[in-house]
Amino acid sequence: MTERIVEISRRRLLRDVASGLGVAALANLLSADQGPGQPGLPHFAPRAKRVIYLFMSGGPSQIELFDYKPKLAEWRGTDLPDSVRMGQRLTGMTATQTKFPVVQSLFRFQQHGQSGAWVSELAPYTAKVVDKLTFIRSMHTEAINHDPAVTFFQTGFQLAGRPSIGSWLAYGLGSENQDLPAFVVMISATDGGDQPLYDRLWGSGFLPTRYQGVKFRSSGDPVLYLSNPEGMTAKVRRRFLDDLGKLNQMQFEEVGDPEIQTRIAQYEMAYRMQSSVPELTDLSREPESTFELYGPDSRKPGTFAANCLLARRLAERGVRFIQLFHRGWDHHNNLPEKIVKVCKETDQPAAALVQDLDQRGLLKDTLVVWGGEFGRTVYCQGKLTPEDYGRDHHPRCFTIWMAGGGLKPGLTYGTTDDYSYNIVENPVHVHDLHATILHLLGIDHTRLTYKFQGRYFRLTDVHGSVVRELLA
């Protein structure tokens, strides 16, 4: 018996058998891949039905982008005072550094929109949509290295093994689309040299594997093994499935295992995916204006821009959790040069996505999140020259933004000190962010649990509180 049948037995069988519905009919109730979610969920009326999470892997510098610190200009080159650092642990990369000269952003800041949010010249498109965004300048985390820090954001725990946030939502809320997975992941193509990603970041941990994220790829099959081999047309495949279904049905009649019915249904779902996924990824019917909005990269498969556009199309089709990863934010050296490049790749498409969702009336029930796994230090890593500097990892404060689904637009929340080193007001921990995201989806984060090894596990472990000030 598979997990699926176990679940039927637990949650439905007794109830439905009691009401006279047969086992064979039951299996047909569950034709969709990820099923209907858990009973009793959502816990209350959701503000958002789905999430698009734009993960900026590597750790974008808050100092260059959103956390304006004018005093740094006059302090340039001076050592970070011990009163600010307060013995904070450093990564092994700068722990042996003897000087910690602070350095200001090379990029100019300005206030934008009615909300007056500060955004640097690196993100002119984002600057235009600030009134739709909610900035959190007081994010903080516990990890100081990429692997544990990304894992922490994805699963609420620094070590691998727990379910990712998308898996929790697929498990809890199920799918709204019969033909697509509930949790889809897309990664911007890279020319190499960036921090690696890991399949486990969208894994299901101890949840059944059907809740894991399905990676949509920009080269080869968009979903692994999606395409029929050459020499087998869709028509032939249809015939194949009809015959296969007949044989499976005969076996069902022979042994009576409802699991066989589920398998027949899953083959049909696979067949539907063979047309729904290519239809989804086919951008040829998008009007010219779409490509103008998302920028020229959006025509190139595998770019962040193309993935943002796909994210909108997935959102339109009711996919629950859509996660984009974009690498290249790990600027230990040559920060000014590198950050310009990565902002060029991401600024316009991210802003376009918010605008596009808004125009289509989707932003009100879609939550968009933009952010990395940590921020960057105010002090310089490596050589400080007039044009060049680098910054190390900084977990104690950094900026993310969110938009849509039940948030207060135009709000900037949280304050850091003049060095953007410590939070002085309204800290938001990773667990708090998770709690807030779940809340917006109608989930009490303390009640979305899964029993494993004798314990009821949660995304937020035993922590986290909803940041109510962010809510509309």
Next chain:
Amino acid sequence: MLRYFALLVVAAQLPSEGAVDFNRDIRPLLSDRCFSCHGPDAASRNIKLRLDSEAGMTADLGGRRAVTPGSLEQSELIQRITTENKARRMPPVSSGLRLSPQEIELLKNWVKEGARWQTHWSWIRPERPLLPPVKNSAWPRNAIDFFVLHRLEREGLVPSPQADPYTLIRRVTLDLTGVPPTPEEVDAFVKDPSPAAYEKLVDRLLASPRYGERMAARWLDVARYADTNGYQTDAERVMWRWRDWVIDAFNRNMPFDQFTIEQLAGDLLPNPTLEQRIATGFNRNHRGNGEGGIIPEEYAVEYVADRVETMATAWLGLTAGCARCHSHKYDPISQKEYYQLFAFFNNINERGRYFKYGNTPPLVLAPTREQQELQKKAEAKLAAAEANFAALKPRLETLRRSWEQTLAAGAPSRYTIQQGLARHFDFEKPEAAGQGVSLQPGRFGLAAHFDGKGFLEAGKIREYGFYSRFTLSAWIRPTAADGAILTRAKDISEETGLGLYLKDGKLQLNLVQRWLDDAIRVETESAIPLQEWTHVAATYDGTRVADGVRLYVNGKPQPVKVLLDELNQDFRAPEPWRVGGGNGLRFQGWIDEVRIYDRNLPALEIEVLALDQTLEQVARVREEERSLAQREFLQFAFLETYGPEEIRQAWRQLVEARQQRDQLVASFPTVMVMEEMTPPRPAYFLHRGAYDRPGERVERGVPTSLHPWPAGAPKNRLGLAQWIVSPDNPLTARVIVNRFWQSYFGTGIVKTVEDFGSQGEWPSHPELLDWLAREFIESGWNVKAMQKLIVMSATYRQSAKASRALLERDPENRLLARGPRVRLPAETVRDQALAAAGLLVERIGGPSVKPYQPAGLWRELAGGNDYQQDRGEGLYRRSLYTFWKRTAPPPMMVNFDASSRETCVVRETRTNTPLQALNLMNDVTYLEAARKLAERMIREGGASAESRLQHGFRLVLARLPRARELEVLKDSLRFYLDHYQTHVEAAGKLLEQGDAPRPASLEASELAAYAAVASMILNLDEVVTKP
């Protein structure tokens, strides 16, 4: 909500007869709803009441008692769970927990019936129960069946009839070997009229080497075995020798207690064999972090914690990890006891920051049996060469002396040891000069003079890396205290590469990947003088640690200061060698006689390099007055160059034999192993489990709630292993037989195979579990005997057909009124297809292989090199040999619910998804298998379509298709024949899948049609399911 329904199911399975049973009915309720505040964790008990012990339950707390046996009114527990007063009602609303009316009724009944208390069942030593009475005494075949039938009869159910022989042989062959039976094997079994036919079959399967591979697959999940390190870059490690040890242990039927002891403490056995040391790789299979910037102490703690938690899950079925940050909330394991277990596993000299690439010490060199044979041969050849050389010794001495005589009179000549010499720059020729470099009188003849701006490029002659051995040597006369002597590094300050430098006058060797945190940097304690000729040398032995570096000044080994010992990946730079420059530094002064060797020269030979004499000068010294280095100098010159051919040849042969042996040994795989340190590393209580919050020191020990430490056992891992397999251990045997059971029936007798604590599930057949546990121990932990017992049972041999009534009654088949029907494990799904297609290449062990995988999967995640798919045999080995990259595991395995190999996993999960359908339909692995299966159908299946289809079906499923199935197959084949005869090009395309050759003799459209049908067969539910 979920919990509520789960309980209903449990309640529905309760026996209709009998009183309330504390362990079955009450403890799970108390544990789940009460223990997190009233349980073993003292820190969270902000009130005095404890419900996890009888004393706590009945303690007098100011005139009130939680439980007064027999009295609901005087039992505060009952009052508090039934009160209408919401503020007083338990569990509190804020906990999110609640008790259903049925559960409250159960608790009341228990109190009414006298509130009998029992220790948690799994903490009580299992005793062999008597076989229970059964009505249908003809049914049982062995003890298992009595327990199963007893329960069935109590439930008013009857067992299913025995499965037909086709089903039976397929089931047991897949279960015991992981590959399907051949048609010949099926025929032999079906036609064998002997009542012992099945037992003969089972014995044959248990004796097959495939059995060890099949058993090993699940143990690799337990041991979190993988081929990569698991963090960030996730580069390759080499642990397959450990994997092969496991296969071998199962095949030799090593008793499970020995299997346990060798893996946990093989190194601590008296005179451990190589294999016993390899076995300890079990505790090094955890992930290792080599990411730049990590705090090593933090990860050193994680590795030890992983060992503790893996040991607890694998053998004890306990969730010890819960006690890392606080005392266990449900089970009697205190936080201190967790760190007492921790203390067994932290006494190892390992780096918190693992090498990013390759294995991290402690290691053993782990040649395979074949390699050991090769080594024996190489040693014999070396011994022969040595003997040959030794036989020449007397003559050699005489000849050498007479040569020395001729030297004493001759013209002076310099000599350089030739063995392993990669390059020698003597700067005697004018073309050696360059910009800023002039040739001037030097230490010997001319030398290069550097003006502090120029340097000499010396080509890309040798590339030394992580595992290389080399020597750098030169005479220098510096005029400034800083400069580069000899480098192969980027010519930018603090950049990648290797180099020998002067820094503040001190000699410094740098092996750099990244300057600040990924390098070895060693320098001499004292400075060398300016303006004086000094011989300097550095050697590196390829061990990747600073300890493998030696620095010499004027031939004398120098005391050194290790500035950095954090190298964790290769340090090659795509640069030429430079003399006098590199890393943005320039030399000022003279450099002469630069030598680079492909080996790390011993001190004596370095002293030879530092001699400032000619052969003639040394020869003039009286023999007994010569230093060791002087003797060595003459000896090398004579043996390598000046001696008679016969002697030179014997020497060359000796050197070659030694090199061959060394190269062979260098090619051996290593295995990361456990190794004790003396004195032992202390262990500390860690507050909240944090590496940086140590508390009191703790000594090694085991939880006091379990059985006592065996008398006389040493207080180390060996003692711990003996404690684990002690016959008094209430857990190990139960936990292990329960997992065996899971692999046959899909679910354990205790469903929560990973948790035998109070939050675990009550066993479906507790007496059976105890009987099996005792049997296992008393059989001498005989693993094969236990497998045989299970598969010989009538319970296992039942047909899996389920009536609707039975399905509704027992959807999960926990009562076992029918045979198991569960999806095959991931590796069996693939191995079966390869075997049926005749593609499977069976060879036990060796380095992991890289079969088909869609292109780009590695690069998309990590950049750099993509998966390099194998050609030939590597495509068709059994799946347990597939290279397992933790951050991008093989998609086919993941789709079919293989465990992630990140941490210890013991629960087998099975899902049923559309991705599996796509995988089986479109993955080249299965399309190629279909194509080859089609060839077998045509070639071996006779002339008619019908017989060919039957043959294909049988190759996969062991049975023949039923009449109506055959009709569908025939109809299907007709369709494809029509289709591919009119679409010949499409037929050709379909047959291009995979590397296996396509025979020209078979006609394309026919073969394609059979291939399409074969693919359909491989997609059948029955095929991926144990029948």
